[in-house]
Amino acid sequence: MIEDAAASSFRQYLTIARLLAGQLDFQSAIRTVAQEIAQIIPHDHMDVCIIAPGSTFHTAYESGLETDWSKRPPALIENSPLRALLEGQTDSFITADASLDPRFHFEGSFCDPIHEHGLKSRLHVALKVHGETIGALSFSSLTVDHYGPRDLARAQSIGDLLAPYFYAIRAAEQAKQSAIVEAAARVREEALRQGAARLTELLEAERQRIGMDLHDQTLGDLTRFAKRLERLSLLPSVPGQDLKPLFRSLQQSMQDLRQIIEQARPSVLQLFGLVDAIENHLERSIRDSGLSMTWGLKDGSDGESGRLPANVAIALFRIAQEAINNAIRHSQADHIAVALTRNDDALTLAISDNGIGIGGGKTETNIGSGLENMRVRARLIGARFFCGGRNGKTYVRVTLPIAQEEIAP
Template structure:
């Protein structure tokens, strides 16, 4: 074989050497492509995770504002009329939380009555959507970002809740304006954490989009709020409507370079679904791939070297894996930081509960106490440290009700129904000292994560109110005893008068049996009758004075005591105050009845102001009581009239008016008191149906007229009655006034 045709040894080595670089370059290109894809995916996932972290913080921020406005609405419901307290409360809240630009409250008409900015007081916001939503009972209204004109036009979020009274009536709304500076702080804090991570590269852009797609927060301040990214068709903005969190590769709208954008949408954790924002975090694709391109440049410089580039690639790959692991560790630290932030939010919620005016108790599904505020410590005597972890049934529920409590809890878990849930009830609680106390209780269940129920209870001590009710009952019983004593006293006096009258009748009968002394007996009877009238009038006067000065004064003092109780209880319950006021009205009504009874027994005005004024008063009261038009006139009446004469004329006029009201069916009656040379004359004239005065004994009117005649005869007077059917009745009394009376 010639040398020219002999095979070359190791010729395949050339081929191998030629093929190996191609294979290595191909493998290297594929590896670089894979690494670039993974780097882009890792960067996108990191951006999406950071955007999700920001959206989660936004959710917690908005939920905290949601809880704040609910607590403010509850405080305003309890202190609905205390404007001074409300103004101080909103001022202190705005100072404690700088995120609030403005806090205000309206009345039921939509007019601002309390505000941190005095210039807004009196403004009418009844036509605003947030007021309409709160008044229609839609719960807490969370508005989207929009300029707030009161503070000069900065972007703000409106959070509004309705204020309701103890019976659920609408009293107004409490509304706040939350500045977006707090949201920017959330983003800048997350960016600082992002920049501190090992392996960070390039510049980072971010944007907050409203639900409509308007950028209300932008790292590029020149374009903040000027563009609607959804209308411009930005892929990341449109993709946020399909999923909560992810990343996309897209072209930058202004610089027209490829970028990687991570996005996340707020969810509000199910509290409010009408407010969904989008967080965008964006990096240039060139910055993400800068490290791998640097490696590619080094490989190009190495030329045909195979082992070192391959080994370097392996080392670089391991380094990248370790770096990704460190990134994962950092993400875990971020998650732990988010958990710590959540605990801080729960602590703030606990502080809000501590500020509540009622006792608050939280309980888990096992019946174990999980929350216990200061008011609960004051009501039941258990410190928070000792109460937390105890079973509710053995802590505040009396022994006789514990089995019913456990049974009701099991029934609720089985059926979802509870007779005492979501309403206020009055029950008996157990104090740490062992004694029972009356309480007002409202329990609300809530279904948490994992389908686990928790229970929240608001408790109010009503011991003072129950004590006031007991005092009111004792006052009522005292009043009843006074009424019974008054009835017995009047009955005893009446029986005494009846006994005296019976003895007088017996004595008159005995004297009339003696014909020989008929005239003297008649005179003695007349004297005794006059004395009886005097005794009767004196007794009437004494009973009237006792009723007025003793019983009536006691009733007045009782009414004053009830009024004092009402003033002390006015701030506890309006219903209780109304009940006490009703008792006071009944005491006042009873006092009027006693005063009228005293006046009927003996009008003190007759002794104090004289006969003319007493008759005028009698006619006025008759007109008011019977609705029959009455008039009174007098002329030339002496300043002094004997007591027997005045009493006789007054009683005759009183009896005559009573007969007119009962029998005459009249529309008018006239009473006239005049003086003649022989004495005084009283004339009572009505336009009623009248009667036949010629009938013996005056028919059904005879007994009353006979009594008036006998009374007039005792004071040496004369009574004349003239009447006819259909022509009314005239009663005229003439009484002789003894000489020497002027």
Template sequence: MDLKHKILALTVLPLLLAMVAIGALVQHRSTQLAEQQVALIEENFLLTKRAELRHYVELALSSIEPLYASGRNDEATRAQAKAILRELNYGDDGYFFAYDTGGKNLVHPRQPELVGRTLWDLTDPQGRHVIRALLSSARDGDGYQRYSWQKPSTQQVTEKLGYVVLLPRWGWMLGTGIYLDDMERATAQVRERARHTVHSTLLGLGMVALVAVLLVFASGLALNVSEHRLADSKLKAMAQQIVQSQEDERARVSRELHDGISQLLVSIKFQFELAQHQLAQADPAASASMARGLERLGEAIGEVRQISHDLRPSILDTLGLSAAIEQLCQEFQRRTGIAVRVEQLDPALGLERHQGSAKAVALFRIAQEALTNIERHAQASEVRLSLVRQGNRVVLCLSDNGRGCPPSVWQTSPGIGLRNIRERVEHLAGDFEWQSTAGHTRLSVSLPLEREALL
């Protein structure tokens, strides 16, 4: 994955993670609020139903109160009380029931098949012992008990809230109950609304995330296109610079060949023609003419060597970078008269095994270019140079005491020399630093060593 894709991923992933976290938080909070609302509905509903159940049971007790208060315990009195209870109904599913303390059913208007049966071990679908729990609640509790029972109007087993009281003298448990399916429907509606709200919210967050991701991709695409255009323009400018540099170098070599080698060869030709003529005339001066011709021929050979050295110094391939830099400094001082002080020249740079490596050539060309810039523009009297190894890097530093150049000038419109140096350094993944003030200019280049050079 390249840098652009990494940046895009680092932009999109936190956004998506934030959306997921917000969605999870919204879902959690919505569920919590829904459950709190359900609990509140159940609490209010049950409070209302408890009061209603107590009122119903009090009505039933008042109906059989004359019989129970008479003090009679005979079967006829009890049968009369059972008949009254069977006739007491409210609503479609409201009725009264009675059990003895052993769990035997005495009254059940809606399920008469249960009358006379002992239901002590009867359990509901949740495993609760219904009659035991009702008797226990009547004796020790507040009389209220939740359980599941068949609803007469629908024949479906439904959650029910019962309320019972004891008639100790007869050994009866009298009670009634209200089915809670209305409450269950209300709470189910609350939960369904909460789920719908969460779904809508998550859908909205998903749409926002999608739009945001599309905007990020669109911005990245626009930036990518802009960078490609900028890179293309830079490549075109670089290509023009390279072509121009090649043309300048060809022009320089052409001038040196024309002004130097060509004139020397013409002069040598004339000198040897003169010597040939003098030999034909048996002129004693022929020997002197031949000697001058040979001298000129030696100068021509020297010119050829100098041009060859400027194009590619052979010492760089034979003795290495340090020796080539030292020779370059000596020739620069001899040619220009500018003093060159080599402060530090490390012979063990880690490039000796690769004398023709791109980094060795680059460092030599950078030093050559820097000295050329000093000669042309700096008006300096002294140059300081160091070439050292620092850890796994090679560092080349040059400084001079010339007139300097303001940063606003070289940063906005750097010359071809500085551009060449910067591009060489960037191509080799190195660091480039250039500082210039009046009386002091410093160039520093740091290149990483090859892995094999570190061994």
């Protein structure tokens, strides 16, 4: 009889090992072997807790009753009723009634499922590989004093069988997660590389535009002034009326030069901040357009817009500048609205108009170039860019995650 019992146990353990083969995740593995294990150790609830490598968290995988232990992962080891086991202070323990056992009920302990599901007798063994505790195997019964030393010995044998498989699954998941993180990093790196290349092209185009403006406008004006002054210098005396046109032209040239400088380096942004710079550009652009448009600007950023790093503030201003210019030139709107809002850890800049919508009256080139410029600027500061229409309005929205260490003092 003893030999028959030993042979039967061996076949059961062999069946468990065979069932584990090919299982690639913890939940599938535990559910696959639950029925076979129940023939060795009857239970109403079984779970495996796996410690995340190098962390203070663990995750539970259950069979039978489903509790908050598996529904709310991951959990801190220090709050686990199995804290002593997971921290390596003991390799196993049994309780006759978990609802009364003080080992499960300490300050901060997450023991609610014990009461919610009426778990009484409980049996726990450590899962160990190379002397390291990687988790715990637990059995629970709704009956008081259900488990004894014989069940403990069987649980330890099952734990020794399961531990290497679960260790391999944990290593595979860790490798998979590392590969995902590495791939995401490569994608971000490539996106930044492309964004930097695109920004370099934009900066070069901007440099050429400034050069052409200076050549065609300012240098042309100065050349005319020089020739006129040269002619005046040949006269024995210069009447004041001859100097007035020259003075007015010089003032206009200075104004044009200021505009070129302002477009290249927005001084209002540097002196007064993002909100004032956007408001100044919005008001001046509508006024200079000669259109009958109204505008509104709401600052709900709680002062965070004034504490952004310089490169971030400039990028947001350029996006707002492009969106406002597009709305004035192409939207046929009669109102433009700008809003800055702070929600949790994100700052959102939104520009909207009540015009004819994206694509209406604009060429494909203008649409693609303007949107791409804004999208690239947003990407380079780690912001999300949205553009579209909703409720009869066209909007551009940039959402920038804000971390405390990224905010300028």
